[in-house]
Amino acid sequence: METSTARTSAPRAGTTWSAGVVITLVLASCAPAAETSAQPGSSQPAAVSTPSAAASERPSASPRANADDIATAVLTIHDGPDLPTAAFGSMWILAPDGDDNAVVRVDPATDETIARISIGPSPCQALGASDEAIWVCTPEGASRIDPATNAITGTVAYDVGTLRGQRMAFGAGAVWTLGSDGFEMTNLVRIDPVSEEATTFPLGHAAAGVAFGFDAVWITALDEGLLLRFEPATGEITEHASGLVDPWIVIAGPDSLWVTLHGTAEARPEADDPTVARVDPNDGTVIAEIATGAGSGTSGSLWAEVDAVWVRAPDQFLVRIDPNTNEVVERIDGPPTSGDVTVAFGSVWATAVERQKVYRLAP
Numbered sequence: 001m002e003t004s005t006a007r008t009s010a011p012r013a014g015t016t017w018s019a020g021v022v023i024t025l026v027l028a029s030c031a032p033a034a035e036t037s038a039q040p041g042s043s044q045p046a047a048v049s050t051p052s053a054a055a056s057e058r059p060s061a062s063p064r065a066n067a068d069d070i071a072t073a074v075l076t077i078h079d080g081p082d083l084p085t086a087a088f089g090s091m092w093i094l095a096p097d098g099d100d101n102a103v104v105r106v107d108p109a110t111d112e113t114i115a116r117i118s119i120g121p122s123p124c125q126a127l128g129a130s131d132e133a134i135w136v137c138t139p140e141g142a143s144r145i146d147p148a149t150n151a152i153t154g155t156v157a158y159d160v161g162t163l164r165g166q167r168m169a170f171g172a173g174a175v176w177t178l179g180s181d182g183f184e185m186t187n188l189v190r191i192d193p194v195s196e197e198a199t200t201f202p203l204g205h206a207a208a209g210v211a212f213g214f215d216a217v218w219i220t221a222l223d224e225g226l227l228l229r230f231e232p233a234t235g236e237i238t239e240h241a242s243g244l245v246d247p248w249i250v251i252a253g254p255d256s257l258w259v260t261l262h263g264t265a266e267a268r269p270e271a272d273d274p275t276v277a278r279v280d281p282n283d284g285t286v287i288a289e290i291a292t293g294a295g296s297g298t299s300g301s302l303w304a305e306v307d308a309v310w311v312r313a314p315d316q317f318l319v320r321i322d323p324n325t326n327e328v329v330e331r332i333d334g335p336p337t338s339g340d341v342t343v344a345f346g347s348v349w350a351t352a353v354e355r356q357k358v359y360r361l362a363p
Helices: 053-057
Strands: 005-008 064-066 073-076 082-087 090-095 102-107 112-118 126-129 134-138 141-146 151-157 169-171 174-179 187-192 197-202 210-213 216-221 226-231 236-241 250-252 257-260 276-279 286-291 301-304 309-313 316-322 327-333 341-344 347-352 357-361
Touching: 082 126, 082 341, 082 347, 090 126, 126 169, 126 174, 151 197, 169 210, 174 210, 210 250, 216 250, 236 276, 250 301, 257 301, 286 327, 301 341, 309 341, 309 347, 316 347
Parallel strands: 064 327
Antiparallel strands: 005 286, 073 357, 082 090, 090 102, 102 112, 126 134, 134 141, 141 151, 169 174, 174 187, 187 197, 210 216, 216 226, 226 236, 250 257, 257 276, 276 286, 301 309, 309 316, 316 327, 341 347, 347 357
């Protein structure tokens, strides 16, 4: 029997924020709601349902399956498919590892590629969507792809640095990503999708991941073990949670923030080391730390839904956490590669970068 180890603490009563400003990608509003599943960015966080410490520490069965056996489709997309993103009735997948780097558009009704938009070689790898466009990191900044024409219609310039494998976030009327000061990714970048202008905010920390949710922008600071909160209305930056072990990716779920831990290329956590943290968006309480059995390092990710949190890691293809118990309840084996995961169009989409594959699975 597989076991899942979780350390929990009951959240302190918190107050909701006033109107203000993960990754949370808020998908384009013109995509039919029934087709896509987007990370919510609600202005008022719901009450966090947290099991008791005793309940979350009980061993739970973790059924195993193999992605090749249960996939409803396996798509071949060359040049390292990554960052699957649902918007405008399509899946958009970054292919950044070839001579002709591109954004690939896939029709979820047929699993066929319907467009491949060349973006040229770039030192950064980031993808996201606003209400009216797809945004991708290119050598000069963030380029805008018009979903009506599948053409790049403009580029917003900023110092892109070497941001790798990160989703751009959308919320409070802006696209949010990370930028460089010339040496490290220490800037939060706000892109106005209407004026197509960029504003840079120094963070004072080397940043790893960015997300939007609960009226705020969230940034992980790996070296200091922090989760930062940025208030878009005022530009205020506060330390929301501390004591996290090398936090990397941050995602906003329906009532919590979820963060991957051990976010270094050399990280090899022990089987019982927590690899995912659940954080209260109100007061920064670490509600639970969950051992999935494999760390995502800098080459994995996660996605949070109402009834499931999916974790993608190089050494464990997919793990499903039940957010009601903070326990691992399912494991799916697959290629030992880097990759990302999202839920959209009634399916779980998981990439296997080095195998040039995108797996589509029933949730």
